[in-house]
Amino acid sequence: MRSLFVGPLAARLLIWLGLLLGAWPALAQNTAELLPVTEAYQLRTDASTPGVLKLHWTIAPDYYLYRGRMKFKAGDGVTLGEAQLPDGEKHHDEYLGDVETYHHGVDASIPYTVAAGTNRLQLSVQYQGCHEVDPKICYPPHTEKLDLPVPAAAGEVPPSAGGTNTALGVALSKLGASATGANTGAALPEAQAFRLEALMQGPQKLLLRWTMPKGYYLYRDQTSLKLLDAGGVSLQPDWPAGTTHHDEHYGQVTVYFDQVELPLTLQGDLAGHQQIDLQASFQGCQDGGLCYPLMTRTLHLDLASSTPAVAAVAPEMPPATIAGGPLQVSLALALLLALGGGLVLNLMPCVLPVLSIKAVSVLESGESHAVARRHALFYTAGVLCSFAALGLGILALRTAGHAMGWGSQLQQPLVVGVLACLMLAVGLSMSGVVQFGASLGNTGASLATRSGPAGDFFTGVLAVVVASPCTAPFMGSALAYAFAAPVVSALLVFLMLGVGLALPFLLIGFVPALARLLPRPGRWMETLKQVLAFPMYLTAVWLVWVLANQRGADAVGLVLVAMVLLAMTLWWFERSRSRGAVSKFAVIVLAMATVVPMALLAHVRPTASVAASVDGVVAYSPEKLASLRAAGTPVFVDMTADWCVTCKANEHTVLNTDAFHDLLQRTGAVYMKGDWTDVNPTISAFLQQYNSPGVPLYVVFPKNGGPGRQLSTVLTRSMVDQAITEAAR
CATH class of the missing domain: 2.60.40.1250 (Thiol:disulfide interchange protein DsbD, N-terminal domain)
Known part of the structure; x- marks a missing residue:
């Protein structure tokens, strides 16, 4: 965590001198009514999740904590990662300058690893806060020593930098655990x-x-x-x-x-x-x-x-959702919604770049019905296997108490970086820079672009991977049902999503009348293939932009170096086809060099969050939402992420328009935004409260204190106008 005190030693001494001088008049006042520091700031811990320590401060009324004065120091055998803290309330402190503070309460989470044989999680937590009404006084920095048992899974397998692989392994072993959590020890929602x-x-x-x-x-x-x-x-x-x-x-x-x-x-x-x-x-x-x-x-x-x-x-859910929750939808209706959502997913911009690969392969098959059926079957197999694996992973992590949702794998910078490189490799192949053969048949880009069953299968896999940032109509209800249903029913929903995504190519492969409508192959096919490479490059650019928002310029630099090395590897691979063993060995060396910046990417720390106060947008926090509702203010809550294509489309067409800003001014509503681009337990809890499988999530809270109204994942101007206008009455 970056401290507010990062200047020279002399500057620090001056600041502390100012603090002491400013506190002196307050010390002379009657301080009998002040709470002890541990009562003013009650710290509670939760170490039940392997690899993550969760902290919660309950802050008494008229007291606040400084965000920049929180420090965490590991004990023997413990290595701490970057603490995840929400944005605080920004203001200018008389002595400390620009600071962020917390009122009422704050949650923090700290990833950690432990050395082999370590069974106690020992660390010190330092924090500092003030009493903001008479007598105004700032407490000296207070340190609490924590000594907690290490969860068995954390001691056996230290979490990776991202925490995903270890969590998945633990969760898969617990899929059959009791739904009450008694067998796992993990705290329930x-x-x-x-x-x-x-x-x-x-x-x-x-x-x-x-x-x-x-x-x-x-x-x-x-x-x-x-x-x-x-x-x-x-x-x-x-x-x-x-x-x-x-x-x-x-x-x-x-x-x-x-x-x-x-x-x-x-x-x-x-x-x-x-x-x-x-x-x-x-x-x-x-x-x-x-x-x-x-x-x-x-x-x-x-x-x-x-x-x-x-x-x-x-915050309250709509009455219709309260009554029965997501399981009020029947399995048959959830499957129907999943089929429709998967079908519409073909039209979403995140899927179109990969579908261009499939379109080329179908067109190249010409009028051969057997070849068309083979394309369709193996592509569908890739889609269904990927949806099954994705569903199992999400359900397993949910069982273990981890907040996972649709598209949340893109919260991991390493996943984003790998996908950006994969999009570049596929684009270079379609541009004709490299032609993959059987010798690289096991690499991601080769599998996605080669001909034959393997190419069809892994094109389906790639389609599912890049589809996850999008949420199509009908998908929200189906996924919400899947995340709350028994494992078998949930897997059926995920598989039906895959059937919907693969359905257009299944119809082309098995309905000869539709196949005959396709144009005949010819020399124009090569030009089309090269043209369709550019959406792949744009997808890679978009993924690098997402990475920039997650981890900043250092991460972008690393992934750009990896992409250049990957392009060099593919270029030399093509030149080495007719050369000797030395040239082929050089390909291996270049490929290994490509992995180095990607490995470093996993260790880049998150950038400092910027409060969403631009253009009248308020950063989401449960405390701020509660205070606005208590004041009788209508609130429009927008849970979004930079990697969510549906979110960005809604912002472009509805939320970032003059009409929306005029609506807010006319009704007195507050626009509150939560950013789920990176892992954020507070926002994950809000999504769980509304049984939302991921982002986007839009909830409008009325000024009279009634329940919030959840809107569709795909917004229209009339829908938002009606919801906010009714909330302001």
Whole structure:
């Protein structure tokens, strides 16, 4: 992490002198009401995920933490990666200059590796904060020593730089684990760990029920309940006896394990009320593990119904989604949506460059029905195998508690760099710079461009890889179902997506009437092939741009060096066909040299995040969203990523237009954006709350505090205009 204090030693001394002089008047005031530092900033840890330490600070009201004053130092046998911290609130400090601060709470995650034989995760965490109202005082830097058990998987196989391979290996071994998480020890998403529902038991009697898996508990005194827009109606709770528990932060507290039922009496005149909204805020923990931040749910209660109402995970989800979640969609409907989504995926810009390869091969097959069928079958096999592997990987990582979604493999810079090089290699092949033969039949670019079954199969693989940045219509509901359904049903959905993607070529291969509509092959085919190489080059350029936003100029420099070395390798490979063993050995040396910058790319640290405050855009944080909603401000939340082609298309056609900015000014709505280009646990949690398989995700929150409205992944101006206008009423 880059410190704010990076100037010369003299500058640091002057800053500290200013801090002391500025703090002196405050020290003279009565500081009796100030909290101890560990109560003002309550630090909780979660080391249940192998290779990642999660930290959460609960910050008391009128206190704040400095982002730039957080430091992390590893103990014996532990190597820490770059800490992942969200953007803070930017302002100019009288003594420290431009700083970022956190209010209410903040989450951080730190990747780590441990040496062989290390079974304790030891590190020190230093932080500093201030009291921002009288008496105004800044605490000195405070250090907490952490000594936590290393998860078994982390001790056995240290995570890689990206964490993906190790996580996948651990997750695959746990696919059969209990859905409650009892077998894995990994903390469950809050919606699964704390299920809340309500039941009307009479005209003015209500029962709230929290249900927790084994090993989870709920704090009684950290729970608050209120009615929204109830017109004078109030609540009278009757808490049952709980379990006395010693908490390291709260002392002796009352908690509830497994399940607790809370009777409530509605006091006041209910005449004229058909429905009321109850908001519950509460906190709980996994015994011996993660303590969750404050959770807020809203229940929509029909006073005349005895049907239980299930709470929404805050920020609130649309009522239609709350009622049954993604599994409310039947398997048959999910498969139909997946088929349609895969079919439309053929028209998305991320898939078109690879389809150009397939189009050339189909046209070259001429009128031979047998050859056309072979192309179609092997291409479809490549697509289906890739979707099956992708589905298994995502489901396995989800089972292990990792936040993975559609397209999230592009959060890994090494994956982006490899794909950029692959696009370049395919483009060079289509341009005629190199002709791959059987000797390189096992390389990625060769497999995608060679003729025969292997070429067809790996063209299908490549189509799936580059399709993942796009989200087509119908795909969102199907993928949301797949991410929540049992493994077999989920895999069927992924396979049906593959059938939809491969369907056009299946029809061409097996319907002779369609095949006869294709033009006859001729000399023009070579020109077409060379022209279609340029979309491949543009795809490589786009991937380098994504990498620039993830890891900055250093990463771009490394991948450009790798691409030049790759081009040199392919050029010399073509020249060495008729030469001796020395020339062929030179090809191997150049190929190995190409790998070096790619290996270095995996170790480039993330660039410092820039707050999304340009053009009136507010960077997403749960705390900022909560404060805006509490102030009665309508909010348009946009979860996006630089590698998401659908997101960029929506921004170009709708969100980055004068009409959209005029709409925000007219309605007083705030445009809040979350960037998921890189791994971000906070945004992953928001996506999970809405059962979204990935980005884009658009949610409009009304100013009256009601539930948010989730929009389609493909936006139109009229859709956005209507949603924001209604939210501002």
